[in-house]
Amino acid sequence: MLSLFQSSAWSGTRINLKIWHLAWPMILANISIPMLGFVDTAVIGHLPDSQFLAGTALAGLFISVIFWLLGFLRMSTTGLVAKARGEKSAASAILHLYQGLLLSVILASFILLFQSPLFSLLTFVSSDDLAMQATYASAKTYFDIRIWAAPFVLANMALSGFLIGSGKTKWVLRALIVCNVVNLFADILFVPVLSFGVAGVAFASVLAEIVQFGMMIYLIRPELKKVAVSLQSVLTGWIALLRMNGNLFIRSAVLQLCLSFMTIYATQFGSQTVAINSLIMQFFLFISFSLDGVAFALESLVGNCVGQKKQRRLRLYITQGIKMGLAFALCYAAFYVLTVDAIVWLLTDIESLKSGITDYYIWIYLLPLSCFLSFIFDGIFVGLGWDKSMRNSMIVAALCFFSIILLSNALTDSLSNAFNYTFNCTFNNHILWAAFTIFMLARGLSQWFILRLKFKSEIKLS
Incomplete structure (x- = not known):
């Protein structure tokens, strides 16, 4: 199968090291992602009724599916930025980032505008058993707060794509670690200490996404200051990006x-x-x-x-x-x-x-x-x-x-x-x-x- 591509052992070793240099931070980042869900489950699991955990899990899964479907923001930004980096065009790389961020704002606006119909879709595809009503109440509490993280979640996809495409996977790992730490301490503060319940877990997730967004902007701010991009150039090629x-x-x-x-x-x-x-x-x-x-x-x-x-x-x-x-x-x-x-x-x-x-x-x-x-x-x-x-x-x-x-x-x-x-x-x-x-x-x-x-x-x- 591999006969299409031939390489010397020396070249292969060097290439493997380059791949591994970028891969290991993302492997650690991937492993850390489930920790967010684990922490949320741990704090909600100690509340007095199982409907709190069930509602959080149901709404959390639904929101995750919505955001996962929009993961193309990261993939497209990564590919375009990586090509621009290969062409030694910092202006093009920043341009693709701004285009990704603009698209993330538009998509997040639609999500927030139609958040009520979206939650109705969740209840439509789920059981209508009366016993589920308390679970749906908790799910709606979580959903109504967590959904406001959409602008930051989608922007973080574009920013992550920019950093990965630029070969700065360690920066993505740093931002995600900070996000996880903020989520951990916010969960502890909002739920056991301040007794916000399900709402506290949702607030913690929103805060963590905002902090991750702020950190990634902070990391790339020197390059953003160096390269000026006009709104007209951002809109150029918009149809191809869509x-x-x-x-x-x-x-x-x-x-x-x-x-x-x-x-x-x-x-x-x-x-x-x-x-x-x-x-x-x-x-x-x-x-x-x-x-x-x-x-x-x-x-x-x-x-x-x-x-x-x-x-x-x-x-x-x-x-x-x-x-x-x-x-x-x-x-x-x-x-x-x-x-x-x-x-x-x-x-x-x-x-x-x-x-x-x-x-x-x-x-x-x-x-x-x-x-x-x-x-x-x-x-x-x-x-x-x-x-x-x-x-x-x-x-x-x-x-x-x-x-x-x-x-x-x-x-x-x-x-x-x-x-x-x-x-x-x-x-x-x-x-x-x-x-x-x-x-x-x-x-x-x-x-x-x-x-x-x-x-x-x-x-x-x-």
């Missing part, structure tokens, strides 16, 4: 549809299966910590090569990035084989879940190997600016995913009718995980095919 972000939004929406379907579809197999699947997804989350870090590094390095028009170095980064992703995948697979029981024990103490998940260990072992290519190629494609290809490969993978589900349903229904046999939940859930595994493989392999097809024809480098 088109690029539109493609990335579709890509993110399709991915979220498939991930959400995993939970929604599993509900027909019972709460036990839903709980088991959520545990397996934690293993997927662990994988993303490292592979996303490598992908972020490749976004910057590949974009720089495109800007500098250095084809040989670009090939080396792609080659070594794939090799590094494979190395991480093999390490994860081996680690899971050796420690899966211990990890499950840490995740839950419910005996039925610990015994039930053993039937699905094979999918846990296969997760790293099936998904590493898609993570790595996402970083490469962002750096190359291939937003349409990212969108198309995601659509192809989603079609594979849903086709397997539909075909398996049709087949099992036919066999059940012919032989009067009912397939159990475990069998059907295995089909679901097989579909997800193929979905991740299809993403990576389709991107590999696109890269081979387009590399020589579309990348005109020296």
Whole structure:
């Protein structure tokens, strides 16, 4: 597979060090992100009623999905800034930052303007059981406060993209650590000390995002002072930027549809299966910590090569990035084989879940190997600016995913009718995980095919 790109051992080592230099801060940053949710859960979990925790979790998840869908702000800014850095154009890099910030303001304005309909959507897709009313009340309290962080959350995406594209991943890590520390102390102050309850957790999250925004602006302020950008130049190329972000939004929406379907579809197999699947997804989350870090590094390095028009170095980064992703995948697979029981024990103490998940260990072992290519190629494609290809490969993978589900349903229904046999939940859930595994493989392999097809024809480098 790697025969397309050849490099010497010496060059490969040097390239690996450059990738790792940018990757490790983002890996640590990714690991620290779940700490925000952990702290929120810890302080709310000590309130007298479980509805406070349930409401916070429900609204927090909903808001996270909204912001996650708008993650194209970071990806597009990273790719454009990295290319500008490669071209040695500080003015273009700042221009792309301002364009990203302007788009973040527009999107945040829409979110705040339509916040009531958005919350209504949450209650519409959730249970209308009367027992849930107290949970919805807590969820609305949290939502109504936390949603005001939208301008800062989206601006932070653009600022993070600028820093990653500029190769300053350590600065992103510093800002995120400060954000986590502020969130920790604000949670303690607002909830146990001042007894603000759910509102206190929401206020703490908003404050943390504001502090992160302020710190990143502080870090890049010297460059902002040096480069003057007019409003007219910011608006120039606006349509092209919107088109690029539109493609990335579709890509993110399709991915979220498939991930959400995993939970929604599993509900027909019972709460036990839903709980088991959520545990397996934690293993997927662990994988993303490292592979996303490598992908972020490749976004910057590949974009720089495109800007500098250095084809040989670009090939080396792609080659070594794939090799590094494979190395991480093999390490994860081996680690899971050796420690899966211990990890499950840490995740839950419910005996039925610990015994039930053993039937699905094979999918846990296969997760790293099936998904590493898609993570790595996402970083490469962002750096190359291939937003349409990212969108198309995601659509192809989603079609594979849903086709397997539909075909398996049709087949099992036919066999059940012919032989009067009912397939159990475990069998059907295995089909679901097989579909997800193929979905991740299809993403990576389709991107590999696109890269081979387009590399020589579309990348005109020296």
